[in-house]
Amino acid sequence: MTLKVLCVAEKNDAAREISRLLSNNQSSRREGLSKFNKIYEFSCEMLNNNASVSMTSVSGHLMTYDFTGPFKGWEKCPPVALFSAPILSFCPENYQPIKKTLEREAKKNEVLVLWTDCDREGENIGAEIRDVCLSANNRIRVYRARFSEITFRSIKTAIQRLESLDEKLAAAVYCRQELDLRIGAAFTRFLTLRLQKVFPADLADQLVSYGPCQFPTLGFVVDRYKQVQQFVPETFYKLKAVVMKNDISVDFSWSRGRLFNRAVTEIFLEMCQEHPTAVVSRVASKSKSKWRPLPLDTVEFEKHASRKLHINAKQAMSIAEKLYTQGLISYPRTETNLFPASMNLVPLVQEQTQDGQWGDMARQILADTPNPRRGNKSDQAHPPIHPIKYAPNLQGDEKKVYEFIVRHFLACCSKDAQGMETSVDICVSQEEFSAAGLVITQRNYLEVYPYDKWSDKNIPNFTQGESLPTERIELVEGETTPPLLLKEADLIALMEKHGIGTDATHAEHIETIKSRRYVGVQQDGTFLPGMLGMGLVEGYDEIGYNLSKPYLRAELEADLKAICLGQKNKDDVIKSMVEKYKQVFIETTANAIKIDQSLSSYFGTPEPMGPEQGDMRGGGDDLLPLAKCRSCLQFDMYFKTTREEKWILSCVGYPQCKYIVFFPSGVTHAKTESEQLCNRCPHPPVHKARLTFERGTIPYFLQGDIPNVFIGCLFCNEDIKRAGIELRNMSSHPPTVAHSHNSYQSVVPQNSFTIQDTPHNSNNNNPIASGRRDLGFDPTNPPPPVKRYSDGTSHYTKHPRVTEPPSGGDDDNFVVCNCGARANLLTVKKEGPNTGRKFYTCMTNSCKYFLWDPRSDPSMDTRPPRQDPTQMSSYVPPTGDPFMSLYPNRPDSNSHNQSVCCRCGEQAKLLTVQKQGNNHGKQFYSCPKPREQGCNFFQWADEERRDSFSPPQRGRGGNSFSKVSRGGPRLCSICRQAGHNKKNCPNSNPF
DNA sequence: GCAAGGTC
Numbered sequence: 001m002t003l004k005v006l007c008v009a010e011k012n013d014a015a016r017e018i019s020r021l022l023s024n025n026q027s028s029r030r031e032g033l034s035k036f037n038k039i040y041e042f043s044c045e046m047l048n049n050n051a052s053v054s055m056t057s058v059s060g061h062l063m064t065y066d067f068t069g070p071f072k073g074w075e076k077c078p079p080v081a082l083f084s085a086p087i088l089s090f091c092p093e094n095y096q097p098i099k100k101t102l103e104r105e106a107k108k109n110e111v112l113v114l115w116t117d118c119d120r121e122g123e124n125i126g127a128e129i130r131d132v133c134l135s136a137n138n139r140i141r142v143y144r145a146r147f148s149e150i151t152f153r154s155i156k157t158a159i160q161r162l163e164s165l166d167e168k169l170a171a172a173v174y175c176r177q178e179l180d181l182r183i184g185a186a187f188t189r190f191l192t193l194r195l196q197k198v199f200p201a202d203l204a205d206q207l208v209s210y211g212p213c214q215f216p217t218l219g220f221v222v223d224r225y226k227q228v229q230q231f232v233p234e235t236f237y238k239l240k241a242v243v244m245k246n247d248i249s250v251d252f253s254w255s256r257g258r259l260f261n262r263a264v265t266e267i268f269l270e271m272c273q274e275h276p277t278a279v280v281s282r283v284a285s286k287s288k289s290k291w292r293p294l295p296l297d298t299v300e301f302e303k304h305a306s307r308k309l310h311i312n313a314k315q316a317m318s319i320a321e322k323l324y325t326q327g328l329i330s331y332p333r334t335e336t337n338l339f340p341a342s343m344n345l346v347p348l349v350q351e352q353t354q355d356g357q358w359g360d361m362a363r364q365i366l367a368d369t370p371n372p373r374r375g376n377k378s379d380q381a382h383p384p385i386h387p388i389k390y391a392p393n394l395q396g397d398e399k400k401v402y403e404f405i406v407r408h409f410l411a412c413c414s415k416d417a418q419g420m421e422t423s424v425d426i427c428v429s430q431e432e433f434s435a436a437g438l439v440i441t442q443r444n445y446l447e448v449y450p451y452d453k454w455s456d457k458n459i460p461n462f463t464q465g466e467s468l469p470t471e472r473i474e475l476v477e478g479e480t481t482p483p484l485l486l487k488e489a490d491l492i493a494l495m496e497k498h499g500i501g502t503d504a505t506h507a508e509h510i511e512t513i514k515s516r517r518y519v520g521v522q523q524d525g526t527f528l529p530g531m532l533g534m535g536l537v538e539g540y541d542e543i544g545y546n547l548s549k550p551y552l553r554a555e556l557e558a559d560l561k562a563i564c565l566g567q568k569n570k571d572d573v574i575k576s577m578v579e580k581y582k583q584v585f586i587e588t589t590a591n592a593i594k595i596d597q598s599l600s601s602y603f604g605t606p607e608p609m610g611p612e613q614g615d616m617r618g619g620g621d622d623l624l625p626l627a628k629c630r631s632c633l634q635f636d637m638y639f640k641t642t643r644e645e646k647w648i649l650s651c652v653g654y655p656q657c658k659y660i661v662f663f664p665s666g667v668t669h670a671k672t673e674s675e676q677l678c679n680r681c682p683h684p685p686v687h688k689a690r691l692t693f694e695r696g697t698i699p700y701f702l703q704g705d706i707p708n709v710f711i712g713c714l715f716c717n718e719d720i721k722r723a724g725i726e727l728r729n730m731s732s733h734p735p736t737v738a739h740s741h742n743s744y745q746s747v748v749p750q751n752s753f754t755i756q757d758t759p760h761n762s763n764n765n766n767p768i769a770s771g772r773r774d775l776g777f778d779p780t781n782p783p784p785p786v787k788r789y790s791d792g793t794s795h796y797t798k799h800p801r802v803t804e805p806p807s808g809g810d811d812d813n814f815v816v817c818n819c820g821a822r823a824n825l826l827t828v829k830k831e832g833p834n835t836g837r838k839f840y841t842c843m844t845n846s847c848k849y850f851l852w853d854p855r856s857d858p859s860m861d862t863r864p865p866r867q868d869p870t871q872m873s874s875y876v877p878p879t880g881d882p883f884m885s886l887y888p889n890r891p892d893s894n895s896h897n898q899s900v901c902c903r904c905g906e907q908a909k910l911l912t913v914q915k916q917g918n919n920h921g922k923q924f925y926s927c928p929k930p931r932e933q934g935c936n937f938f939q940w941a942d943e944e945r946r947d948s949f950s951p952p953q954r955g956r957g958g959n960s961f962s963k964v965s966r967g968g969p970r971l972c973s974i975c976r977q978a979g980h981n982k983k984n985c986p987n988s989n990p991f
Numbered sequence: 992g993c994a995a996g997g998t999c
Binding site: 010011012035036037058059060061062064065066067074079082095117121122124125173176177179180181182183184185186187188189191192207209210211212213214321325333501502504505508509 | 994996998
């Protein structure tokens, strides 16, 4: 029996090479949907079967991450919301062909073997491949091949010991990805939006970013610059003895090195000058070798290119990649600095014998057999960088880079340079001096490697015990010098030392801080911090977090390691790190003025920016959410001002969730009280709000210690209602928002509305409208097309009080539900039988009217949405709705579970939320009288927040329900305890 | 328009 196996490697090169090895050079090649990722086919033994194998590849990560909907817009949500915003995982457009190839091939095969690189990222890429393949073929069996290098032996061993994917490694990468995105985006948006406003003259178009790699890199440059600035030179003194031998003058240096006290040095000088004869105390000769370089890895390549060729790291890497794609050199991204024992270097050296400059050297190496040193690093995937083919016709920098790689390779394969070092010690009046000379005996690798310097230094022959007159003894004065400013190669070395970025990304991070104007490069290649970079680091230092230091990142790295080892759990790490960084962020925003001040020493007077500007542009202290949205329960709600400068409280889920609360015009400022939580509201935390009123507009009984200021919960406070602080709200049921690792958004709005007015009463006179809710959509008798502002024949009618939309265009998406609120035309995005279908849904949570758009493709499934008489709505959203599965809680027949809705007199049901989620098990009252008849009231059993959920037309105040239960003690409606009522409840709000 | 990590 033949087993059908799909193998997937991390990149095409690896797939090709592994196929070659597994097939004994017998694989055939065909095209995949991605032109960069071929499919290699062959047969071999696998899992004790004859396997027919298709081997293909991805190109690194298949999936990428981003925020969704409202969180994508820079000014649509406050940056702090990004710490809890949902994240969408999706396959970007240019990788779709790869994904489609995987899906297609997965369907044809029984087994999937993952051949991604054996590192953390590789494990995660493996998991991405697995998820895609399983979604196309859920019966495919998944294995992981582990190999340390792409050699016949390693590959064979791997195939005999197929394992399972290490979920821990994959999880660590998910963790890194999520944190990098949240932290980077939040800080970047905040900084950019704020500083563009504060320093419009200099930074109006400047992107000011924060990244956990770029910022510490900037920190290194600033640190060194400061060391140089703060350096105070010190004068030192030393002695020098000059001796003539065979007409050659030799400088001997003092064994005491240097002293910082002139008087003391002068005493030694006088002593020597009193008895100036030098006696040779020791002459020693020993052989010395200068080691040939180690095989070249990426980091060394970048450093050498920068130092010796004066080509910056980023540029050097892009040239190397070009040479690689031309087949001239090996893969340039490698952490390996030792050639695998199995690798045959002879043909590679052979190639270079043709060259006029280094051909002789290549021949010499072949005569001696190439023998490179073995370094101590291996990424177990790629060999060190080496030339593949001889390339005589390159020009410019390409030629320089290629030549360097060839010379370095030949130098590696050559022998160490040999020399003889002679050291001579002399004694002058008990003070010791020494000198050394060098004679190079065999240049060896130096012949081909001009980048290293090792020169002869001639000194004459001295004999131990001989006495010589000193030519002179002198006091030399010098000054200590500051450290040198960093050059690119030093910066890369520091990044490597502190684990900032990876070998593949060092050059990119350096490029980023250059392009963001954080640093500049001088003519001599040294890095100077720019005004922006300097100011940012100073500002952050002022705030007190070492964001420009590598520590925080190092802590994350340690956590990631712990995840890999199974000592920590991914979700815990994300939770704690998000919380940590969020606190840092909040403190940073609260102290943002310090950043302004630091920058103001470079960019002049800042434009004042305070908390009064409570918009999304990064300022002030309005960045705390008040609570989770009362409508969608998914997103946070924030205070903000409208264009007309009226205060509102809105859900950041807009436009997916349009819940919004309007305040009366007397409110001049609204803010979340960071320290005060409401102890009665569920779904904590619900913060109390601080509303500032215009003088004279606030009722006397609301005034507390501070005149004209109200502090209290907006969702369960009777006083608010009595005071006439009308919390008008409009909302829509939000579509499901995809969370991490979901590849779809189920529903997205076709357009977005701005809310212009309060909804009004339902139009009870419209028979079609009022009947529709009960009947649902009748497929046998499809209604006429829905028109905007229909003439009464449509299911939606224009309510006379709704303001005309400003455009006046023929906007079919704009309709008014029979409850008076706006209804949206939405499209199902989730893959399934209804993909692409459009439907209308009312924006108010308490209505949730649903209707398929009859203009949708009639061949689609036109069954009406699932109806359940116990459900609140005729529309059942896919997931995420706490009201989705509501079933009456009827365990007994006594009246204990019943209340009478005092508004309409109907008996209200006490229901229990069955669906798993935040509200699981919670009880609520629901009046069964249809909305069209003016009721359909909703209220959680354990709280009072009627206005949030009641139909807008209901009057304020008064209790809609009177309990008919006669059993048990009467409980306080605030704290649910017996013995008092809400008027004298000890837990009540003081207002 | 944000990050960093893979890779072409």
